[in-house]
Amino acid sequence: MSSTGRRRPPTIHDVAREAGVSRGTVSRVLNGGHNVSPASADAVNAAIRRTGYVVNRHARSLITGRSDSVAFLLTEPQERFFEDPNFNVLLRGCTQALAAHDIPLLLMIAGNEPERRRISRFITAGHVGGVLLVSSHSGNPMAERLVKAGIPVVACGKPLGQSRMLAYVAADDRDGAREMVGHLIRTGRRRIATVTGPPDTPGGVERLAGYRETLAEHGMPVDERLVVPGDYSRSSGEAAAAELMRRAPDTDAVFVASDLMALGVMTALEQAGRRVPEDVAVAGFDDSPAALDSRPALTTMRVQWDRMSSEMVRVLLARIAGEEPSAVILPTELVRRDSA
Amino acid sequence: MSSTGRRRPPTIHDVAREAGVSRGTVSRVLNGGHNVSPASADAVNAAIRRTGYVVNRHARSLITGRSDSVAFLLTEPQERFFEDPNFNVLLRGCTQALAAHDIPLLLMIAGNEPERRRISRFITAGHVGGVLLVSSHSGNPMAERLVKAGIPVVACGKPLGQSRMLAYVAADDRDGAREMVGHLIRTGRRRIATVTGPPDTPGGVERLAGYRETLAEHGMPVDERLVVPGDYSRSSGEAAAAELMRRAPDTDAVFVASDLMALGVMTALEQAGRRVPEDVAVAGFDDSPAALDSRPALTTMRVQWDRMSSEMVRVLLARIAGEEPSAVILPTELVRRDSA
DNA sequence: CTGAAAGCGCTTACAG
DNA sequence: CTGAAAGCGCTTACAG
Numbered sequence: 256m257s258s259t260g261r262r263r264p265p266t267i268h269d270v271a272r273e274a275g276v277s278r279g280t281v282s283r284v285l286n287g288g289h290n291v292s293p294a295s296a297d298a299v300n301a302a303i304r305r306t307g308y309v310v311n312r313h314a315r316s317l318i319t320g321r322s323d324s325v326a327f328l329l330t331e332p333q334e335r336f337f338e339d340p341n342f343n344v345l346l347r348g349c350t351q352a353l354a355a356h357d358i359p360l361l362l363m364i365a366g367n368e369p370e371r372r373r374i375s376r377f378i379t380a381g382h383v384g385g386v387l388l389v390s391s392h393s394g395n396p397m398a399e400r401l402v403k404a405g406i407p408v409v410a411c412g413k414p415l416g417q418s419r420m421l422a423y424v425a426a427d428d429r430d431g432a433r434e435m436v437g438h439l440i441r442t443g444r445r446r447i448a449t450v451t452g453p454p455d456t457p458g459g460v461e462r463l464a465g466y467r468e469t470l471a472e473h474g475m476p477v478d479e480r481l482v483v484p485g486d487y488s489r490s491s492g493e494a495a496a497a498e499l500m501r502r503a504p505d506t507d508a509v510f511v512a513s514d515l516m517a518l519g520v521m522t523a524l525e526q527a528g529r530r531v532p533e534d535v536a537v538a539g540f541d542d543s544p545a546a547l548d549s550r551p552a553l554t555t556m557r558v559q560w561d562r563m564s565s566e567m568v569r570v571l572l573a574r575i576a577g578e579e580p581s582a583v584i585l586p587t588e589l590v591r592r593d594s595a
Numbered sequence: 596m597s598s599t600g601r602r603r604p605p606t607i608h609d610v611a612r613e614a615g616v617s618r619g620t621v622s623r624v625l626n627g628g629h630n631v632s633p634a635s636a637d638a639v640n641a642a643i644r645r646t647g648y649v650v651n652r653h654a655r656s657l658i659t660g661r662s663d664s665v666a667f668l669l670t671e672p673q674e675r676f677f678e679d680p681n682f683n684v685l686l687r688g689c690t691q692a693l694a695a696h697d698i699p700l701l702l703m704i705a706g707n708e709p710e711r712r713r714i715s716r717f718i719t720a721g722h723v724g725g726v727l728l729v730s731s732h733s734g735n736p737m738a739e740r741l742v743k744a745g746i747p748v749v750a751c752g753k754p755l756g757q758s759r760m761l762a763y764v765a766a767d768d769r770d771g772a773r774e775m776v777g778h779l780i781r782t783g784r785r786r787i788a789t790v791t792g793p794p795d796t797p798g799g800v801e802r803l804a805g806y807r808e809t810l811a812e813h814g815m816p817v818d819e820r821l822v823v824p825g826d827y828s829r830s831s832g833e834a835a836a837a838e839l840m841r842r843a844p845d846t847d848a849v850f851v852a853s854d855l856m857a858l859g860v861m862t863a864l865e866q867a868g869r870r871v872p873e874d875v876a877v878a879g880f881d882d883s884p885a886a887l888d889s890r891p892a893l894t895t896m897r898v899q900w901d902r903m904s905s906e907m908v909r910v911l912l913a914r915i916a917g918e919e920p921s922a923v924i925l926p927t928e929l930v931r932r933d934s935a
Numbered sequence: 936c937t938g939a940a941a942g943c944g945c946t947t948a949c950a951g
Numbered sequence: 952c953t954g955a956a957a958g959c960g961c962t963t964a965c966a967g
Contacts, residue, residue: 264720266943266945267944267945267946268944268945276953276954277953277954278944278945278946278955279947279953279956280952280953281945282945282947283946283947283953285945285946286946286947290952290953291952291953292952292953295952295953309716309720310944311720311943311945312722313653313657313662313721313722313943313945314653314657314943314944314945314946314959315945316653316945316959317651317653317654317657317943317944317946317959317960317961318944318945318947318959319946320959327702342683343682346702347704350703350704351704354703354704354710354713357713357717359701359703359717359722360701360702360703361664361699361700361701361702362667362686362690362700362701363699363700364690364691364694370694373694373697377697377699380604380649380651380652381653382653382699606959606960606961607960607961607962608961616937616938617937617938618938618939618960618961618962619937619938619939619962620936620937621961622961622963623936625961626962630936630937631936631937632936635936635937650960650961651959651960651961653961654943654959654960654961654962655960655962656943656961657943657944657959657960657961657962658943658961658962658963659961659962660943
């Protein structure tokens, strides 16, 4: 084997010597093996194995002007995400899906404009091969900049108003809402309220749309007093339910646009002396871990967060490889527990 | 200004021309400004501003053999961390503290041996300037490898058995335990039990030690039946409390080594017909967000997770700059709520 | 204090 | 299919 000291890692030059070919040929094997004879390829691969060679990414990036790493980019006040249990699942899933391709994940938080500028500069400087964009609110300024700079971007959730320019992976919010509201109707509920997400988020828009559609299809007029806005926080759910009890004490079901808000809704209902589900059914959305801990256990729509992350990575790698932007919509699933 | 098209970003060469100096001088300014006349330095800095130059990290890393990025490395079955609310605080804090220095954070999860190998290779290949090691269990195989490879490492929490070779930042577990147990004694409790963390974690060892010491100092013999092991999970707290009620129904206080376990303890006590805090006081450790949501609200020791992350980054940067490993112990603070 | 030059490890036309 | 060569943007002894 190698006669010299084991200090510095082998380079493409060592591999070339070991394989009896030129450095150019080694590089060609490394980059897809085009225009290389099978015999040369075999020799190179064997040499790579023998020497323990691994490509120097810095040298490669210096030439190509791009990096193989991927950014996981948060572009909102981070509190929201870091409170959200789904966020962890997503981050972990993306890290592992990328690791399977030996691609490092860079975590970046762009909560304000200076941060956004700094990060834009970093990304457009070629330090990142693509971006997993996690942001639920529309009108995201980062998205446009990155896309214009030619950076492959995949969004998590449908980017309202930008869905034409971005690849994205999202849950089927509207269909999920339809299924849940249908469930409430089938189980005999007649005064069905909803607590919505913010109107500039896909979950806020689509889940509400599904609610409206389903009521209409069942010939149940939508009473606007039963539509109360929330902001996905637990406390906003609590406030919404309190408001609801004032506006329409005869409410017998609440379709809530997120589990976290649903927990708040249950707390407020309890305080208002309502039993769940006997007096009021409560249904959430997301199937977050907390849904299991609540009492009664929360009936909810499951969003496949694990698949979400693997699909995001798959679509991003496809984009990086040159494919056109595409949208992936993942179905949701009714998880019936005790609250509805 | 520049006469050519704005396509490719300016290089050190552009700056040199603009400043009327050689590329070597520009590089010297970039790297600390040693051996550069004030006049040259000024000219270079002005040129940098004018051209909008930013260093190409790939080229720099290719030369120096190291990177300025930092890894945030998890080395255990990730579930534990991703369930832990403190983890989020830590991750976010580190990301932001590093961002302030314009240093990217790479998230890596090494849950099994193949992953550990892959990541070790990546890190020792110079793709990372240092490592923030997050792992509570002792005997971490990564730590030793990295240290031996000369990678600056800072651990979160005292690395049992490896504290000599690693820099680390930790909460003062023992002191915190002493304060809490003292509080329980001062408020009249006499049969004080404890639910511990795993014996191979600093929190498991130190918080138990503080418990024992404090009882002893107050002339209260430690009854080993009152020491029940847990694993930091909520359910282990539940099981521990149930066991405790069997072993010693006259227990009037439980010092629990984590908030999550404390929540489990409260659930089990409730099921056993005990009132908290009237019959049994319950005290946690960590001051995690969940401590606020419990009913009664949990009395606990606050760990300064936000400072933890900024200290970890500070110490790591110092290590990278050549300083010797150091330990930082952060004080904890008694947060008195309703449960004790 | 400063410039000219070598070189980091790789990729990619270019010529054969 | 293959090798020789140029070059990516930077740092760092080396002379002066």
